[in-house]
Amino acid sequence: MTLIIDSTDETNELTEQQMLEIERIISFAAQKQKVENSEVSITFVTNEKIHEINREYRDKDAPTDVISFALEELGEGETELIATDMPRILGDIIISVPKAKEQAEEYGHSFIRELGFLAVHGFLHLLGYDHMTEAEEKVMFTLQKDILDEYGLKR
Template sequence: MAVLVSNLQEEITVDEQLIKIVEDVVTESIKSEGYSSEAEVSLIFVDDDYIQSLNAEYRGLDKPTDVLSFALNEGEEMPEEEEAEDLLGDIVISLPTARRQAEEYAHSFQREVAYLTAHGSLHLLGYDHQTDEDRQVMREKEEGILGRLGITR
């Protein structure tokens, strides 16, 4: 399992502990859904301005958000090359938003980033939260992933 972590922001320090957490969360998310150990995900830490520009460009919402996922294998046309199925996509997380949300929800910054990573990973795997039922399924999976890793509130 390859989790490629990039940090494109300077506001919040990204240490080895945070990188290990997101790597573990992505690995657990993918493993729990039965994907190949050859799967690859890119995770990018950004600031609010960067994620706002992505949100405006790809979702038509000109405001910052916490996490965006860009699945490589979504849509009707699946890649013909077998190894392309192992490239799942990109998760983009705004660390300043994660920090604010951690304070708002009264849990640690690491827990918030782990939750956003699980959420983004599940989007890469085809999960969504457009309906109440889908939202409930996704929330249970997110909490299951974090629980198995011992990441609690």
């Protein structure tokens, strides 16, 4: 077992083919990053839902395109649990379908390319990549572009 992906479309706007394509992209990214025996969830939501999540968990009162919640980040006073026969639970990726549609049009590429970009972006956050500094941004954005290009979702 390499990567278990639990994906849910709360908007009922995505086709089964689009959902499978996103799962394939994330599996490809996991292979490139040598992620094994792991689990991730991807939830596709409305702007209203991601706005609510952004406000509640990030104190940002606006909708956004993607939010990731890494489960491997330990909070103060938390202890790491290690089980050898259990998959490593990476966390949750939440993607706004309306934002993805809007951004695909704005950037002049396909909806599936934008969904793929957002999914890979969120996945890399779960693996510990970030873009808080210029150096981190360069590493993360180059990596996500390389993954998408190699997969075949070029801009």
